[in-house]
Amino acid sequence: MNVLDWIERMFEQYGYFVLLLGLPIDFIALPLPPGQTTLTYTGYLAYKGVLEFLPAMLVGYTGSVIGVTITYLIGHRVGAPLIERYGRWILLKPSHLDKTRRVYEKYGNKMLLISFFVPGVRQFFGYFVGIIRIPFRTFALYAYTGAALWVAVFVSIGFVFGEQWQVAIDLVEKYLKYFFMGLGALLVVLVYMKWRRWRLKVAKLSR
Numbered sequence: 527m528n529v530l531d532w533i534e535r536m537f538e539q540y541g542y543f544v545l546l547l548g549l550p551i552d553f554i555a556l557p558l559p560p561g562q563t564t565l566t567y568t569g570y571l572a573y574k575g576v577l578e579f580l581p582a583m584l585v586g587y588t589g590s591v592i593g594v595t596i597t598y599l600i601g602h603r604v605g606a607p608l609i610e611r612y613g614r615w616i617l618l619k620p621s622h623l624d625k626t627r628r629v630y631e632k633y634g635n636k637m638l639l640i641s642f643f644v645p646g647v648r649q650f651f652g653y654f655v656g657i658i659r660i661p662f663r664t665f666a667l668y669a670y671t672g673a674a675l676w677v678a679v680f681v682s683i684g685f686v687f688g689e690q691w692q693v694a695i696d697l698v699e700k701y702l703k704y705f706f707m708g709l710g711a712l713l714v715v716l717v718y719m720k721w722r723r724w725r726l727k728v729a730k731l732s733r
Contacts (some may be wrong), residue, residue: 533567542581545589553593553649560645561590562680569684570691583681590642590673594652598665601656630658638668642676 536544545568552561565586572579641651655665687694 533564537567537571537576542577542585545582545585546592547589549586549589550593550596553590553597553652561593561648562645562676565677565680566684566691566694569681569686570688571684572681573685573688573691579681579685583677586677586681587674590677591670594669594673595666597649597652598656598662598669601653602659603656630655630660635664635668638665639672639675642672643679 533544536548540547544564548564549561552564568577568582568586569579571577572582638651638655641647652669655669683694684691
């Protein structure tokens with residue numbers, strides 16, 4: 527049985543409940559069909575009239591919020607204490623977490639907002655934000671907004687493209703991959719340029 531057959535059978539048996547259960551499992555990073563495929567197929571079912579569009583959107587959003595909140599709480603309540611207590615054994619000191627937290631507070635909120643669109647990053651980021659103890663209000667503002675955008679985009683793809691939804695999602699994921707690869711390369715260049723300026727400054731001061 528392929529992924530789509532499995533998703534279709536789950537929707538036939540459980541309807542909207544698939545979103546409430548399947549999307550949180552996707553965020554916890556268990557090996558089930560990816561959330562983006564599930565959401566797009568949800569939009570397709572709404573296109574066919576099997577599901578209602580707005581209820582599907584709301585239930586998908588609820589499942590996403592539940593999933594990302596669970597990963598944040600696990601990171602905050604389990605991951606952070608473990609690293610604080612045993613981190614020295616893997617060369618992670620509390621000072622490292624403090625530095626990471628300061629960097630995140632400067633640059634990371636926008637990453638949290640768009641992390642939903644990157645498979646692998648989506649499943650990891652909630653744990654990471656919890657581990658470095660970003661305040662829950664800050665986490666919720668950006669994560670829940672990102673979840674709304676993610677759900678709206680992929681449910682809408684399935685609804686708008688109908689029978690061609692698989693072609694549409696393949697193209698979207700392809701170009702998203704290229705976009706984030708380019709963004710990653712740009713960040714590497716910016717970090718290198720900043721490091722290079724710092725080295726030149728240090729060299730001048732040491733003369």
